[in-house]
Amino acid sequence: MATTPKPLDELFHDMLKDVYYAEKQILKALPKMAKVANSPELKKAFEAHKGETEAQIERLSDVFELIGKAPRGKTCDAILGILEEGKAVMEDYADSPALDAGLVASAQAVEHYEMARYGTLKAWATQLGHKDAVKLLDETLAEETATDKALTKLGGPANSAAVAKAA
Template identity: 65%
Template sequence: MAEKLLDDLFHETLKDIYYAERQILKALPKMARGAQSERLREAFEKHREQTQTHVERLQQVFEILGKSPRGKTCPAIDGIIEEGEEVMSAFKGAPALDAGLIAAAQAVEHYEIARYGTLRQWAQQLGLKDAADLLSQTLDEESQTDELLTEIAENEANREAAA
């Protein structure tokens, strides 16, 4: 078996997050439609636009590597998205729906934050400064989305769910 190095791991993980982002693009409109709060709906819609940019940045990273943009199935993101769909079904119309949607969305964000943080560090280690910069931009946006979701949860959704 050939020796696998960091650049191989970087490429494999890049394919993983590329698949994940494309799945998230499909899930966000459903989550936006399911949200009861206008503010949460708007947050999901804004993040869908950002996610499209994230996909484009990943395509640029593939280009830097001289590789075709290609995803590989990511069971982790598939499972997280499925959990979000279960929340939408089980809590439809309930006061706790938005709190559940936020929890599902934050599971996605935390997965992405972990992946982008790792990929950025590996890109730096591999001397791929332009790739590291692109990944860093996305990491910052994912962190901002997570903070916004926390703020909506704490100030609106969790209170409404507990009432």
Template identity: 60%
Template sequence: MAQKALEDLFYDMLKDVYYAERKIAKTLPKMMRGAQDAKLKQAFETHREETEGQIERLQKVFEIFGKRAVGKTCAAIEGIIEEGEEILDEFKGSPAIDAGLLATAQAVEHYEIARYGTLKTWAGLLGLDEAVKLLDQTLQEEGKTDELLTQLAETAVNKTALGKAA
């Protein structure tokens, strides 16, 4: 068996996150429809639009790396999305649904932040300077989205879940 190197690991994780982003793009409209808070709906829509750009950047990273853009099933994102779907089913019409959807969205963000941070570091080690810039751009977007979701949770969504006026 041939020994695996960082290049192999980078490519494997790149395929994983590419799959995840495409899955997220398909799931966000469903979360948007299930959300009750207008600002949360808008946050989901904004993130869907950003995700489309992130997918395009990932395709460029594949090109820079000299590989075809292909996805590999990501068990982590599948699990997070499954939890979100359970929340949609179990809390539909409840004042707590937005808090549950927001928590799911933050789990997605934290997964993405971890992956993009790692990919950016590895791209730097591999001398893929252009890929570093693209991955950093996405990493910054994911961080801003996480901050926005935290702000929504703290200022409105969690209070609504308690039944208190925001």
């Protein structure tokens, strides 16, 4: 028996629920990462991204409203796996000079996931004619890209510190 193909607007809504759930999980993880980071700059970056993530969740709520749907999440196994890896770094390297380097790597894995999702959602919103949603998604995509670049800058000193302290 053949199934009826699902349209792009359903897929858009489905991925929107996925990223909404992901952002809520990230919001829970950021304070933990800030707490264990050794570098004051890295702590500050995680704390700043927490506020940004709260604004991104609000923007996602607005996108749900624009498409006439209630904001709600759907379990995202991908982000759960990425965050679990980050948790393992925090546990396995808690007393290591490599902790901050691992935190940066873990945070960048999150950012790259988000950049992929927001880029896709923006493309689909464009295709579906959701012009206001495109603007909101693009704003978040720009923030995620900027956060990734900031993490890259923080990664240099974190990596150097890990090497210097290990020697």
